[in-house]
Amino acid sequence: MRLINLTIIKFSLVILGCISTAATAKDYFVDNKQAYTDIAQDLKAGDTVILKNGTWTDFEILFQGQGTETSPIQLTAQTKGKVFLTGQSNLRLAGEYLHASGLVFKNGFTPTSAVIEFRRNKNELARHSRVSEVVIDNYNNPDKRESDYWVALYGQHNRFDHNHLVGKRNKGVTVAVRLNNKQSQENYHQIDHNYFGYRPTFGSNGGETLRIGTSHYSLTDSFTLVEKNYFEQTNGEVEIISIKSGKNIVRNNVFFEARGTLTMRHGNGNLIEENIFFGNGVDHTGGIRVINKDQIIRNNYLEGLTGFRFGSGFTVMNGVPNSSINRYHQVENAQIENNTFVNVRHIQLAAGSDAERSAVPINSVMKNNLIINENNQQPFTAFDDVSGIKFTGNLANTEVLSDVAYGVKRQAISLKRNKAGLLLPNTNKFNAGAKANLTVLAKDQTGVTWYEKVPAIIAFDSGKTRRVKGSANALLNAIEAAESGDVLELTGGQYDVSKLVAIDKVLTIKAHKKGKTTLTFERSTLFEIHDGGSLKLDGLIISGKSSPDSAGNSVVRTKKWGMVNNYRLMMMNSQITDLDINHTFDFFKTGKGALADEITFTNNTFNKVSGDILRLDSEIEDLGIYNADYVTLVDNRFSNINGSLIKLYRGGTDESTFGPHLSMTGNTLTNVGLGKRNKSNASVYLHGVQVTNIDNNTFVKSAPIIIEHTVGEPNTMIINNTFDSTEQPSVTELRVAGPHTATLINNKVIKN
Template identity: 65%
Template sequence: MILLKKRTSIGFFLLLGLFSHASSAKNYLVEDKKDYSNIAQRLTAGDTVTLKNGTWKDFEIVFSGQGNAGNPIRLKAQTPGKVVISGLSNLQLSGEYLQVSGLIFKDGYTPSSSVITFRHQDKEANHSRVSNVVIDNFNNPDKQESDYWVALYGKRNRLDHSHFVGKRNKGVTVAVRLTDEKSQQNYHRIDHNYFGYRPVFGSNGGETLRIGTSHYSLTDSFTKVDHNYFDKTNGEVEIISVKSGKNELRNNVFNEARGTLTLRHGNGNIVDGNVFFGNGQDHTGGIRVINKDQIVRNNYLENLTGYRFGSGLTIMNGVKNSPINRYHQVENALIENNSFINVRHIQLAAGSDAERTAVPTDTLIKNNLIVNDGRQPFTLFDDISGITFKDNVSNQPVLSELRPGVAKQNISLSRHKNGLLYPTTHSENVGVQRDLIVVSKDETGVQWYPKAPATTEFDSGATHRVAPTPQALYKAIEAARSGDTIVLSAGQYDISRLLKIDKVLTISAHKKGQSKLTFARSALFEIHDGGSLKLDGLALSGKNSPDAAANSVVRTAKWGMLENYRFIMKNSSVADLDINHSFDFFVSGKGALADQLALENNTFENITGDILRLDREIEDLGIYNAEYVVVNNNQFKDVQGTIASIYRGGTDESTFGPHLEFAGNTLTAAGKGKRNKTDASLYLHGVQVSKVTDNQFSHSAPLVIEHTVGEPQTAIKNNRFEATAAPEIKELHAEGPHTATLQNNQVTSDKERQS
């Protein structure tokens, strides 16, 4: 009885203490940075700080204090989504049981290494939560300047229901940091976040989520990543880079995301219940397995096109006695009950080379469903005797080495209410579970901020008809909005100023060839951040250009563009770029990256420079100037420089491009100018995918291709080389003959070589 009284007394006083503490908690409505500074050092458990609605510019927030589980300290917006943190701003948390919600970071960038950091100076945040926060295009204007958007330190923190879109400068969007024991074995949770469009970065450093680094990769993190939506997160080949052990990645959705969930370093990770929808988009991948004791279970992968390190499933070769930052051997992996539906590539012992010779061992692949239209997806790069296949089912006959563990069956599929395809004819023990929950886009991120399309499409806005005067064109460009089309009336436009393009615009002729443009500056169009340009049906001439070297018709900003852009020209003519030497048609500035450059059905004549100059990144760091270059059905005559000079140097393997499609073109007297240092009509260095088909080269310099790394895919087919040397193809790193495919080419020259 006495014991009961004591317990009652203790409980009463504990309750009384909590009530007393709660009643003493303060609510602060702060109106400016000075108000916040006045109260920031005296926050105690249960306090709430509310930032008044409005824009807070150049606000470096330090949010510290000692809350507890029942009485956290809160920092929130007066109205979620109505508090914008802009300019040189960031947020640092330190202490215990802190909660932040409702803020938007936009129109600025962090002056430090992170936008949101769960640490201030040397003190971490623990048991803290950042929720319902937006970071939208909050980028350092120097694209190569690296920062994180969120850096998690400490232990048992949560990042949830937040919205991250438009990370364009170098650095991981969200990083879990394991730099010392205070942040290791952390048990963080990252859940229900919307990771929106991250454009192709064009070099290493574009991961969306990273857990650890190679330095601490043998350390366990115990981070859980679940129910997030990765929407077109295209930065580089690793969407998620796991570089630590004992992490769980469950029930996330990857929608048209280029790259893979990569188990890059660390052991004993679990990848379970994730869904990958590629929708046939280039380089959409699935899961890449490296290291020990990895479990890949109950994942659904559909319509993925990626190959090599970006395949639907990649099991890597390792390096014998690997240093901590290279490739550890795959050992004791379990790959079970996954569904691979129209997954183009499953690659085993991938990356096999003179260094990566440690083949997978003690690995089991069982109860997986493989359904493909037309062909089986497996490629073997080395000995796979260490991989056991058991009770898998495929609708296509697979490679002979795999047949004992992969049964061929006729399989029909139907789509269930969760949006996934399931077989109607065979055992439910194969493939993903029927009750797999697929998180929707609407269930992630915040409810009060739009999930806007990744890019503005050409010709999606209003149409403006312009009279044939330069002034009318100037005004139309200034007044137009992104997506608009400006239609030029027939006539002569003598342009006296540089036309700056900082929005998505189409400029077209009302009647093809009857809108004629000359220009009196060193360029006619200059593309800036936010700008993309489409030209259609115009007649462009350089006859009124300055008598100086290195003019161009179109160029990007000369240095440091942050945003990717697009340029398309079709049904147009370009002539008389010859007032001086090195008069190019299109020139990329250093640091600029085109998502797409396309020339279709145009004529080019009498040009002293290059048509497409995409070779400004010469430091061999894996950076390049264009992702997709399409040159189809054009006529080129008397072009002294190259038709395209595309350069991607270095040995980095984290990117997919550049890509070139060059088809149906006629080249006459191309590439033979004395200032053409490449001695080529088409110069491709380090281009990853090249398709040169059905072209006619006449009295021109040869096609020169230099393969670097990444197993480049080069096809040269059905071309005619008249009085033109055969293509020159060099392997700059790999030993042995070149890997290009040459078929049905005709070569008639003094150096004739049958292809």
């Protein structure tokens, strides 16, 4: 009886405590920064702070206090999605049981190291706190190389959920779990139901979307749960998720057309299960990369992945013997079981094998996996001894690599797409592959309901067509009035442009009739691409005859410094001439820090150019940074070019990026690259380019192709070209001893 009475008394005290807290809790409606400051230090359990709808500029919010599990302290918007934090604003949480929600960070950047930070300083951290239904949209430092986090989790038992993050463009991890003190280790954070939208190619290391830990603390366990998040086109670098700690769980997430991999970079004992990867055949879409000890990878579904090497559909790495903490630890006791691989181009084992990474995987197993490639190409590559991975019970529809064939049964298997969107066997008699009832998280189940998930890139020619008649002023006015995606169609005649034209939107400028519209310009550059700008030119004649009589002109350039947005440049069916009024007159030159997603030239004619056609070599510090991801040249004619057709440079030893890529097909080069100021002495100069395809081109009385291979096992193909009175291509390996790895076949050399 006494025990029952004591229980009743304790329960009554709990109820009275809750009633007391509820009775004293306050709601604060705040309409300015000073009003927030006045109450911020006195918040108590159960209090709610409501920020008035509107725009709050340069608002550094310190949200602190001691809430309780049943009575958290809340910070929210009057209406979710109607409170905008702009300029140099941020949010810091310190204390316990805090919950922030409903805010939008846009049109600015953080003045500190993070937009949202679960700490006040290194001693005052957040615990049992939550950030939900918050939007961070293109909230980037204008200096692309200035690093910050969008979200930094410190402390323990915090949750980051149902948030919308899109457009991280400057250096730094989008969401980072920090383990740099005891109070942030074994943290049991939860990261769930977030929408991670488009993160463009960053062009060097520092573009991860989610990182858990760092190499310095990688032997520490984090116990972070990452589940039910949607990663759409998170293309920053090769590591989408970079796990650098132990005992984490990553499950039930969707990776949609995301270039890169979920990487267990450091740390042991992580569980990767029931994740869905849809590559849809997009370049460099990857899956899972395995490093370190005791990793479990099971019941994942991977489809349509094209990536290779460190970004392949599935990769098991080689390690470094007695590795330092920041290099590659040997794979040991990896359990890879019941995963489904459908149309995954590459499964790579003992990847990265070289003189340093010589420790092969050991004591590991790959069992009951299903491997189906509808093109009948087997996906396995072994770069070293893979006997330390035991294969058993796996099924494939093709013959596989002999090293693993003993544990992979060939079986004709028909697939059918189920209601969840997965291609699974028609019958359940097979024990291999992911479970049949695997769920697929829908995009609209993540993020917030009140903020639109818009397409990542505005397509050319997706807006209105506007007719422009007769004069440069009409053209300038049309550019000013246009919206992204619009087409400006120019009637015939000559447009003598006296001003530099800034392009800060996605714009097509085309001739109404091909070859009937001529543009001349009186400034050192005709078009300058700014943030938000992309340019497509079609059917125009562009002449440099009215340009200043001085060195260093160009037709198109980016801003000289300070671009944070990637851009696109396309030109087709156009004639470029008389770029020779003085020396070093280039067609296009990049500013420092600018990165093109693509530069594509098709069916154009260039004649009389005193400089280069494409100057893409401003990043000379050898830090792994480069200026263009994809350069494509098809069926163009280049004659009397003193400089190079292209100078494309990527220096350094960084291995975290996929580009640059160059594709040249069907072009004719006559008298290209022989000018005395062309220091490269090349018609085509490539340094550190990762993927090169030079096919069916004709070089006449031109400087040679000069290619310098650096890191990353570059893939270079030079095939079916004609070199008439032109030296054969030169390919040099700058980082690896021995002959070059390029493929040169079926090229014709004509000597006169």
